[in-house]
Amino acid sequence: MVQARATQVLWTPYRARQTVYPVTLTKSAPAALRSILLTARTRDPSVHLNAAYERVGMRSAPFTANWQTGPVVAGTFEARLVLDDESLFAGHYPGAPIFPGTSLIEALYQAARNALGGDACLAEIVACRFHSPLFPGDEISAHFTLKQASTNRTLVEANASGQAKAAEVTMLLSPPGTNLGAALPAPQWGQAGPGARELDTSFMERVLPHRPPALLIDSAFVFDLPGGGPALLARRTVTTGEPCHPGTLIVESFCQACGLLRAASGSPREPRDEAKLPVVAKLAGLRFLGEAVPGDLLEHQVQLVVRTEGGAVFSGQTVVAGRVVLQVARVVAATMPISSLR
16 A cells, blocks of 8 residues: 655645656657757766757646645545636537546546656556546546555556546556556558558548547548458657647547547448537556657557447557557447537
């Protein structure tokens, strides 16, 4: 069981994350960032890069969750967060703003990380179930339980509620750097085969209600894997001026690719039902093996496991430069009537 630290901590609203990133360079990285990282690497092979990202107009997190957090007592604590920042809902969705589920996971992770002293990386989303949406102005109340999972990993169980029960999330957190640099060789999907067809922009706009800056897919190809059923290869370039893509933003982009595959694999291909919104109902077994920096190309390799009348189940991985940075065991998608929103 995780115990409170010996020194008394004054629990204030969460501020900046101080993640330690391994210094890695790619040819596509912006010149300003490359120069900063090269200088840092000559001093120390592992450095705090938040200042470096800020100097080229980037941040190390998609947002900062300003939790009001209580003390850790016997491995548990409570926290509250008011969703009063309109930028958190930008593009998700126009006319029906909803707090993204992956942003809720990011916020819960930040609260748990803060409780552990500010040094912890999100290693895995073990399980997540979304119950009801969160809206602008809602106050999130969250209860956290911290358990020692292994020598260097902490199991976090979080239950979040707004006006109703919002989500149950189980995460594994590990010390900085332990879940980075261990990316796996990517399966060979090539160019998705000769039978692949590209989904045009108009189709993607009909299927996905997301709009910039929440839209995180640039292009997508749908095809059939030999003996594996419908699949989709989606691409997203992390551009200069965007935040460093942490795991939760990669998951958001992957889930959007799942929505495209469900629509594109139907017979006939159907446009999005304007009376319903596509949502993620459950996540399971999402392992983070790395992050993406500006200039990186995310390639989501998504497989349709089973399709139902009201949703579908997907699995797959996300690849950067031939290495798997995210493994996805299961994404369960569904639809929600717009009439259920206030």
